[in-house]
Amino acid sequence: MRFGRREKRRACVVGLDGVPFGLLRRLAEKGVMPRTARIIAGGGLRQMKAALPPVSSVSWSSFMTGANPGEHGIFGFTDVDPATYQLRFPFFSDLAVPTFWDKLGERGLRCCIINQPATYPARQVPGALVAGFVAIELSKSVWPREHLPALERMGYRIDVDAKVARESPDKLLDDLDATHATRRRAMTYFWEREEWDYFQFVVTGTDRLHHFLWNAVVEESDSHHARAMAYYRAVDEAVGDLWDLFHAARSGDREGEGFFMLSDHGFTAVRQEVRLNAWLREQGYLSYRTDAPATVADIAPTTRAFALDPGRIYLNTKGRFPRGCVETGDAPALRDEIAKRLRALTYNGESVISHVFLRDDIYTGPRTALGPDLVALTHPGFDPKGTTKAREVFGSTHFQGMHTWEEAFVWSGVPVPEGPVIHDLAGAIGGWLS
Amino acid sequence: MASGFTLWFTGLSGAGKSTLANRVQEVLLERGCKVEVLDGDVVRQNLSKGLGFSKEDRDTNIRRIGWVCHILTRNEVAAIAAAISPYRDIRDENRKLIGRFVEVYCKCDLETLKGRDPKGLYEKALRGEIANFTGVSDPYEAPLNPEVEIDTAAEDVETSLAKILTTLEAMGYIPVGDGRGYSAEEEETIKQRLRDLGYI
Numbered sequence: 001m002r003f004g005r006r007e008k009r010r011a012c013v014v015g016l017d018g019v020p021f022g023l024l025r026r027l028a029e030k031g032v033m034p035r036t037a038r039i040i041a042g043g044g045l046r047q048m049k050a051a052l053p054p055v056s057s058v059s060w061s062s063f064m065t066g067a068n069p070g071e072h073g074i075f076g077f078t079d080v081d082p083a084t085y086q087l088r089f090p091f092f093s094d095l096a097v098p099t100f101w102d103k104l105g106e107r108g109l110r111c112c113i114i115n116q117p118a119t120y121p122a123r124q125v126p127g128a129l130v131a132g133f134v135a136i137e138l139s140k141s142v143w144p145r146e147h148l149p150a151l152e153r154m155g156y157r158i159d160v161d162a163k164v165a166r167e168s169p170d171k172l173l174d175d176l177d178a179t180h181a182t183r184r185r186a187m188t189y190f191w192e193r194e195e196w197d198y199f200q201f202v203v204t205g206t207d208r209l210h211h212f213l214w215n216a217v218v219e220e221s222d223s224h225h226a227r228a229m230a231y232y233r234a235v236d237e238a239v240g241d242l243w244d245l246f247h248a249a250r251s252g253d254r255e256g257e258g259f260f261m262l263s264d265h266g267f268t269a270v271r272q273e274v275r276l277n278a279w280l281r282e283q284g285y286l287s288y289r290t291d292a293p294a295t296v297a298d299i300a301p302t303t304r305a306f307a308l309d310p311g312r313i314y315l316n317t318k319g320r321f322p323r324g325c326v327e328t329g330d331a332p333a334l335r336d337e338i339a340k341r342l343r344a345l346t347y348n349g350e351s352v353i354s355h356v357f358l359r360d361d362i363y364t365g366p367r368t369a370l371g372p373d374l375v376a377l378t379h380p381g382f383d384p385k386g387t388t389k390a391r392e393v394f395g396s397t398h399f400q401g402m403h404t405w406e407e408a409f410v411w412s413g414v415p416v417p418e419g420p421v422i423h424d425l426a427g428a429i430g431g432w433l434s
Numbered sequence: 435m436a437s438g439f440t441l442w443f444t445g446l447s448g449a450g451k452s453t454l455a456n457r458v459q460e461v462l463l464e465r466g467c468k469v470e471v472l473d474g475d476v477v478r479q480n481l482s483k484g485l486g487f488s489k490e491d492r493d494t495n496i497r498r499i500g501w502v503c504h505i506l507t508r509n510e511v512a513a514i515a516a517a518i519s520p521y522r523d524i525r526d527e528n529r530k531l532i533g534r535f536v537e538v539y540c541k542c543d544l545e546t547l548k549g550r551d552p553k554g555l556y557e558k559a560l561r562g563e564i565a566n567f568t569g570v571s572d573p574y575e576a577p578l579n580p581e582v583e584i585d586t587a588a589e590d591v592e593t594s595l596a597k598i599l600t601t602l603e604a605m606g607y608i609p610v611g612d613g614r615g616y617s618a619e620e621e622e623t624i625k626q627r628l629r630d631l632g633y634i
Contacts, residue, residue, distance in 0.1 A: 077628050077633045093465070093466070122609060123609040136627075144606065162627065383632075
C-alpha cells in the first residue's frame with residue numbers, strides 16, 4: 001500500500017457472510033479463532049439485526065447504501081415481473097440509491113472492495129471493486145478492468161461450486177480452501193497496489209459452509225468438524241492479517257478505531273423446509289394453471305397470494321399485477337387474514353412462524369410499494385421457501401443450515417448505534433472517515 | 435491508478451460529433467460514470483477565446499482541449515472531446531499525452547454536410563465568405579487508425595452510439611451492463627446458482 005503525504009483516517013471492514021454472533025464468540029473462546037478473540041476481547045462485539053428478509057442480497061445492499069429495501073429497492077435474490085410473474089434477478093444497477101462508497105468518492109476518498117455480494121455486474125466505484133455472489137464472469141466482476149489480468153493470473157475464483165457440495169463434503173471443503181486462498185492473494189494484491197481510504201474484504205465461504213455443513217461446524221462429533229474448524233482458522237488468519245496490516249499502516253488512532261467486522265445474517269440448523277406456496281394453496285389462496293408448476297408464473301388467475309423466497313408473500317392485487325384478482329380495497333383484510341393464519345401455523349404442535357411483518361411496518365421510502373405485502377420469519381429449524389414444485393407444506397432438505405435475522409454480528413472500534421441493524425453501519429463508517 | 439479515459443470525436447463541421455458526444459454522455463451518466471464534455475464550439479467561447487482558425491491557433495486550441503482531457507482522465511473522469519481537430523499530428527500528440535484515448539472518426543461526405551448545413555456555414559464557405567473552413571478551404575486529415583469509425587451519412591445515432599459503447603466496454607473503460615437485464619444464458623446460470631444454494 002502506498003500512502004499519501006498527509007495523515008488521514010482510514011477504515012477497514014471485514015465481512016463474514018452468514019456468521020452468527022454466537023458462533024463467532026464461541027469459536028473465539030474455544031481457540032479456533034485466536035486472532036479474532038484478541039480483537040473482540042476488549043469489547044465492541046454486538047449482536048446485530050440483518051435486513052428483512054435476511055438474505056445476502058438484501059442485507060449487503062442495505063449495508064452498502066445505509067438504506068432499507070424501501071429505499072434501495074432490493075427485496076431478494078429474485079423479483080417478479082408484474083406483467084408475466086416471471087422471475088427476474090436484480091443486478092447492481094437496480095440499486096436505487098448511491099452506495100456509501102459513492103458518497104466517499106464525492107469527498108475524494110478511495111475505496112477498495114473485494115468479493116462484495118450483490119454488486120454484479122461491477123460498475124464504476126471510486127477505487128476498485130471485485131463483485132461477489134451472484135457474479136458469473138470474472139470479466140464483468142472487476143472494476144476497473146485493468147485489474148482483470150492480475151486476478152486471472154492469480155487464479156481468482158468468484159465462488160465455490162455449490163454443486164460439488166451435494167456430491168461430497170470433502171470436495172466442498174477443498175473448494176472452500178482453494179477459493180479462500182485465491183481471495184487472500186487478491187486481498188494482498190489490492191492492499192499493496194491500491195491507494196485507499198476504505199478497504200473491504202468479504203469472506204463468503206462461511207455462508208456456503210453453513211448451508212451444506214452446519215452440523216460439521218457446530219458438532220464436534222461430526223466427521224468433518226476438524227476440516228470445518230480448519231477453514232475457520234484460515235478465516236481467522238485473514239482477519240488477523242488485515243488487523244495487523246491496518247494497524248501497521250495508520251498512525252495516531254487508538255487500537256481498533258476504523259476497523260469493523262460484520263456478518264450480513266445469522267445461521268442455524270434446519271430441521272424442516274416450510275413451503276409457503278404449498279401452504280397458501282392448502283389454505284385456498286393459491287392455485288396453478290398446470291399440474292407441474294415451475295414458478296409463480298404458473299399461478300391461476302384466481303390466485304390471491306403467492307410467495308417468493310425466502311418468506312415474502314405478495315397479494316395478487318389489481319393495479320399492482322395486471323392479471324391480479326384482489327381488489328385494492330380488499331387487500332388489507334386479506335393480508336391480515338393471511339398473517340393471522342401464518343402465525344397459527346404449527347408442525348407437530350410446534351409453532352413455525354416467529355414474525356409476520358407488514359410491508360409498511362418494515363420498509364420506508366419510495367420503493368416500498370415494490371416490496372412484498374408480508375415478510376414471514378420462522379422459528380429456528382424451519383426454513384421458509386418459495387418453491388412452487390412442492391405439494392407438501394413441510395419437507396426435508398439436503399441443506400443443514402438456514403439464515404436467521406437477529407443473530408448477525410458487528411464488531412467496531414468506534415461507536416455504532418444501540419440495537420444495531422445492518423443499514424446503520426454505513427453511517428458509522430462514513431462518520432469515522434469524516 | 436487512473437480509470438478515466440478520453441473519447442475524442444473528430445470530423446468535419448456538422449458531421450454529428452456534438453450530437454453523439456451528448457448521447458454518449460447520457461448513457462455513461464446512467465451507468466454511474468463521471469463525465470465531462472468539451473465541445474469545440476463551447477471551448478472557443480471560453481478556454482480558447484480569442485484564438486482564430488490559422489493552423490497555429492487551431493493547434494493551440496486542440497492542445498488545450500487535450501490538456502484538459504488529460505487532467506480529467508487521470509482524475510477518473512470520462513472526458514469527451516468533440517472538436518473538428520483537423521490535424522493528425524496534434525490528435526496523435528494528445529493520444530500520447532493522455533494514454534487512455536479512444537478516437538472516434540465521424541465520417542460524412544461533403545454533399546450530405548452541405549445538405550445538413552444548419553448554420554449555413556458550408557454555403558458561405560463555398561461562396562468564399564469564410565476563410566480556412568475545414569473540408570472546403572482548409573485540409574482535414576482523417577485518422578488512419580481510429581478506434582471507432584462512424585459513417586454518419588449512413589448510420590442513425592443509436593447505431594453509432596452502440597458502436598462506441600461496445601468499443602468502450604471491450605476496452606474495459608466502462609462497465610458492461612445495459613440496464614436491460616441478463617442474457618438468457620446468464621439468467622439460467624444465475625438461476626442454477628441460486629438453486630444450488632436453496633435461494634429459489
